[in-house]
Amino acid sequence: MRLNPFNTGNINVRSSGGGGMGKAGGLGCGTIVIAALGYFIFGMDPFQTAGMVENVSQSQQQAGPANTDEQAICTSGPYATEACNALQSLNQTWASTFQDQGFGDRFQQPTLDLFSGGVRTGCGNASAAMGPFYCPSDQTIYIDTSFYDQLARQLGAPGDFARYYVIAHEYGHHIQTVTGIADQIRSAQSQNPRRANQLQVLMELQADCYAGVWAGKNRNLIEPGDIEEGMQAAAAIGDDALTQGRVSSENFTHGTSAQRSEALRLGLEGDDRRCDAIVNMG
Ligand SMILES: [Zn+2]
Secondary structure: OOOOOOOOOOEEEOOOOOOHHHHHOOOOHHHHHHHHHHHHHHOOOOOOOOOOOOOOOOOOOOOOEEOOOOHHHOOOOOHHHHHHHHHHHHHHHHHHHHOOOOOOHHHOOEEEOEEEEEEEEEOOEHHHHHHHEEOOOOEEEEEHHHHHHHHOOOOOOHHHHHHHHHHHHHHHHHHHHOOOOHHHHHHHHHOOOHHHHHHHHHHHHOOOOOOOOHHHHHHHHHOOOOHHHHHHHHHHHHHHHHOOOOOOOHHHHOOOOHHHHHHHHHOOOOHHHHHHHOOOOO
C-alpha cells in the first residue's frame, strides 16, 4: 500500500522496553499470569501462538517509563515508519467513518506502543513472544516489530500489506472498545461461559473485518499483490493453521484460516456496517 508519510503531532506513539525482559524488570511473574490465562481461558499454547494473545487480563498496572519522542520512534526503522504511517491513516479513516455515521464525538485515537522485549501495560505485563495485542484499559496497541520478521519467515506471510493487516486488526479492537461492542461481548461471555470462546472468535473476526474496511476505504492506495498478502496472512494466523490439530475447534479463539480470510474479504468491500453483522449481540 502506498500510504502517505505521517505528520508529526497527528499520532500517539511511544516505545517501551528496549532491553529485553531483564531490563524491563519484574516481568516474569505477570507474563506467566497472562500466558496461563491465555492457556486456560482461551485454550492457547502461549509459546506457539504468535498473534493470538489479545485482550489480555484486566489487572491494572502503570505503564513503565516509555520513550515518547515520536520522530525518533517512527524513524527508528522501516517497520516503525510503516506502523506510524498506518496509524495515521487508520486514525483518519476511522475518524471520518465515525463522523459520517454521526458518532464523531465517540472517536478517540488509540496509542501505539512499539515496544521491544517486555512491556508493562494497563492489562498486565507482556512479552514480545505473545505477539501484537490491544489493551482496552489503556487503549493502546502493542507491537514488537520483530513479530513482522516472524510473520514473514515462520508464518509465511511476508509483504507490507500483511504488516498493515496486523496493526489494522489491533485497531479494530480499539474500535470495538470505543463503540462498546467489546464490553457487550465481555458481559455476554460472563453470562454464558460455555459460549466464551465462540464469542471471542466473533470478536476477532469482526476485528479482521474492520482491518479490511480500512483498506477498502483506501482502495486508491492499494498496490498489486496487497490483497493476496493480506489473504495469505489471514490464512497463516487462523487457529487451525497455528495449532495444527493440537487444539480442538471448540477451543479456537480467533477463527479458522477460512473464517479469517472471509472476514477480511468482507471488510475490503469497505462498509463497516457489514462487519457489525458478524457480532450480532441483539
Ligand atoms: Zn485480535
